[in-house]
Each structure stands twice: as C-alpha cells, then as structure tokens.
Amino acid sequence: MKPKNITDIKFDKCEDSKYINPIRMIFKDNGKRRVWDIIEVHNSVATLLYHKDKDSFIFVKQFRPAVYLKEHKDSTHQECGYTYELCAGLMDKEKSAKQTAKEEILEECGYDVKLDNINEITEFYTAVGFAGSKQVLFYAIIDDSMKVNNGGGIDDENIEIIFIKKQEVRNFIFDKSYPKTSGAMFAVLWFLENVK
C-alpha cells in the first residue's frame, strides 16, 4: 500500500552529503592487506515504553525513506516505508545515553520520565558490515500522570504514537506487514520475560 501523506517522490544523485561520509580503513589481517569502506554514524539510544494505565507498549510509527527505497517495488506492508520502532534517537550531543533517552521520550512521545525510572536493558551493534554504531537499550514504565504534551517529534519529524496492548504485542511483533527493527523485537521479548 502506498505511504499515506507522502507524495512527489524523486531520487537524485547524492553528492557532498552532510549525513553520509564514507571513510576507508586499511589494515593487515594476519599479515594480509585488506581495505574496508565504512560510514561513520552516531551511536543511538532506544527505549521500550510500557504504559501501565493502558496496559500497552508504545511504538513510534514514522516514514523511513531508506525502507521505502528498498521495498516499494514489491511491498507487502500495510503502508510502504512506514516502520514501527522504539522511541529512539541519536547520541549526537554531549549527553549521557540515559539523558538522551529521557529527552527523546519527551520529544517523540510527550512523557516526562525521571532518569531513575529509565532502566538499561543492554547494548548492541547494528549494521556491523558498514556502519557499526552502538545502540543502548532501555525500558521505562510510564503512566498518564507523566504526560505533558502530545509528542510527535520536533522540526522535520513526522511521528505517530501507536499503542499496542500487552496481550496483542506478541502477534504484532511477528506480523511482517508491520516492519520493525530487531532491537524493538528483542526488547519486547526481553520485557515479557523479565518484567512483571
């Protein structure tokens, strides 16, 4: 299905990108010369939010041009290019991972959560072949008393908040018509197993 609200899509050459800067690493592996091209990207944080009044998890629905590019020729998705992700953001400022997570929860989802209520699960790496950035993964349990605005992101972001009931979340994460990240899927399985 075509992506809602997304129109006039065009592709162009990409010269002098501000966002994608390749770097070349040259090294010897067991004495043999190897060359590897990498893009340097920021590390990131992501938080699984469980809303206890609604007995629901929060997913962030947003349009991802990169997913649209890969999938638009033969998509079986609900809406091509939209993904369902954890509340997440880049660590592009001089702030701790937990502080970054707190600010993203406020900006994207509209909840003001105390640092003490944001709990680290673990960390992992993504796109290890060409980018290798780390993501620190958190969870937080929230409720209506923490709601201070409607979220939706800042500036260019076009973010929709989706609530999925706890009893439906397992079906949701395995429904391939709603594209997700492996980090979101891991976080949900971990939460169901570890948090009562």
Next chain:
Amino acid sequence: MKPKNITDIKFDKCEDSKYINPIRMIFKDNGKRRVWDIIEVHNSVATLLYHKDKDSFIFVKQFRPAVYLKEHKDSTHQECGYTYELCAGLMDKEKSAKQTAKEEILEECGYDVKLDNINEITEFYTAVGFAGSKQVLFYAIIDDSMKVNNGGGIDDENIEIIFIKKQEVRNFIFDKSYPKTSGAMFAVLWFLENVK
C-alpha cells in the same frame, strides 16, 4: 584489548567507493518538502545454529572495521572490533533467502544442512535511518553428521566459529564485553522460548 592479528591500521579518504553509494530521496511529507540521503545496501539473511550433539549455539566471530572505528578510543571489549554474530550473508545473488542461508552455513560454519531443516523465524529491518535493509532470520538444528568442512568463510573472510553452551548462552548474550547484533540476541531469546 587490541584486536588479535589485526595490524597496520590506517584511515584514508574514501572516494568512489564500490560498496557505499549514497542516493538522495526528495519527497513531500504532508505537503512539506523533505530531503533524505540513503545508502543502498543488499538485504541479508542470518541463521541461528543450534548444535544438538554439543548442546551449543554457534556464533561467528569476525573483525568488523566499522565497529573498530567506533570503539577503539575507549573500548571495554575483549578484543576491540571483533563481534559475535549469527551465521549471515548478503542476498547479492538471484537466490532465495533460504538458499542463501544454506550456502552461508556451509561456507562460514562447514555444515551441509538440507533446505527443509532451515526454518524461518521472522524478518526485520536494520539501520532504518540511513540504509533500511531487510534481514530474514532463520534457525537450524544441526549435528556432527552434517559437518563437511571447517568453515571459516571464503576469499577475504576471517571467521572463527564459537560454540556457546545452551546453559551459558543467556549470560553470554548479556555480557557487553562480547559485542553482538540485536538480531543475534533476539534469535537466542526466541529460540529458548519456542524450541524445545
């Protein structure tokens, strides 16, 4: 700790990369013009291998220049730049995901597994901000009778096969000194929960 067998590391400008080709997408989102830079990368497959004679999961240890670049300044890893991943590979040929998985299991790990014994778990997306490639995730239960060579990859690959006992795998996936992908961590939790 410094990466074993990796020496003479240098970084250089990266012009005309054969591997990293940015493309620019221009579109309207709710009528507002937006521009997004993407790199187009191949989709991939990954397989969680459980070796029943050894009661162990198989992880593929390899040196990842991109992870080294991100981590070498303040690494707390066992060996900076080495990751512990599922047996995986790019879908860069005209073959099905399952056939690609079968060939990667043979090349990287040395086991000849029938297609019927390779089972799809699900699929997900990684690096959705800038690459958006899909990974199809499988699992397979293997044994010594399927071993036909020592694995280790082909051409430039420098892959080491690591066996982790089932009873130790949960501690292993949460030990941050061994860097892993979220896909590998998700696959392990899924397997422990779903496969007897």
